[in-house]
Amino acid sequence: xxxxxCLFVSVVLSSSLLFGCGGPSTETGTLQIEASLEQDxxxxxxxxxxxxxxxxxxxxxxxxTVTVDPQMPSMDHGSSEAAxxxxxxxxxxxASPVTFQMGGEWEVTVNAKKGDDTGKKxxxxxVK
Numbered sequence: 001x002x003x004x005x006c007l008f009v010s011v012v013l014s015s016s017l018l019f020g021c022g023g024p025s026t027e028t029g030t031l032q033i034e035a036s037l038e039q040d041x042x043x044x045x046x047x048x049x050x051x052x053x054x055x056x057x058x059x060x061x062x063x064x065t066v067t068v069d070p071q072m073p074s075m076d077h078g079s080s081e082a083a084x085x086x087x088x089x090x091x092x093x094x095a096s097p098v099t100f101q102m103g104g105e106w107e108v109t110v111n112a113k114k115g116d117d118t119g120k121k122x123x124x125x126x127v128k
Contacts, residue, residue, distance in 0.1 A: 030056055031064070031112045031119025037098070042106075042127045046097035049083070053091050053112045053119065060091025064114040068095040071107050100127040 027033065031053055038048040049068060053061040064087075070079040083095040100106055106127050112119045 027119070027121040029112075029119035030117045031061060031114065032056075032058070033110050033112055033119045033121040035108070035110055035121070035123055037125065042100060042125045044100055044103050044127055046099050049095040049098045049108065049110075051085070051093040051095060051110055051112075053093065053114075055117065061112070061114050061117075062087065062089070062091060064093075064112045066093045066095070067111045068098060069109045069111070070098055070100065071109070072100075072102070072104060073107060074105060075102075100125075103127050 032055070034052045034054075035049055038050065051066060051068075053064050053066065055061050066085045066087075068083045068085060070083070072078070079099045080101050081097060081099050083098045085093050085095045088094050095110075098108065104127060106125050107122050108125065109120065109122045
C-alpha cells in the first residue's frame with residue numbers, strides 16, 4: 001500500500017509540474033507543431049506565442065495557414081480577441097496577441113495546413 005501511495009503522489013506531482021510549464025499536449029495530423037509563449041509562466045493579458053511547423057521528415061514548413069485558438073475549459077470560454085498569426089520564416093510563425101483574460105488553466109490549440117498536410121496540437125498552460 002505504501003508503494004502505491006508513493007507512486008500516486010509521484011504521478012500527481014509530476015503532472016502538476018508539467019501542466020504549469022505548458023505541459024502535456026495532444027497532437028494529430030502529419031505536420032509537427034511546437035509552440036512556446038515568450039513569457040513563461042504566461043501572464044494574464046496579452047502574450048506572444050512562437051510556433052514552429054515541420055513536415056514528417058522534420059523540415060520547416062513555410063507558407064502554411066496557421067491558426068491559434070485559446071480556450072479556458074473550466075469557464076467554458078475562449079479569448080476576448082483573435083490572435084493574428086504572421087510567418088517569420090523557416091517554418092516559424094508568431095501569434096499575437098494571445099490573450100488570457102484571467103488566471104487559471106488554459107488550452108491553446110494550434111492548427112496548421114499546407115496543401116493536403118495538416119497538423120493540430122493543443123498546449124496547456126497555467127496562467128498566473
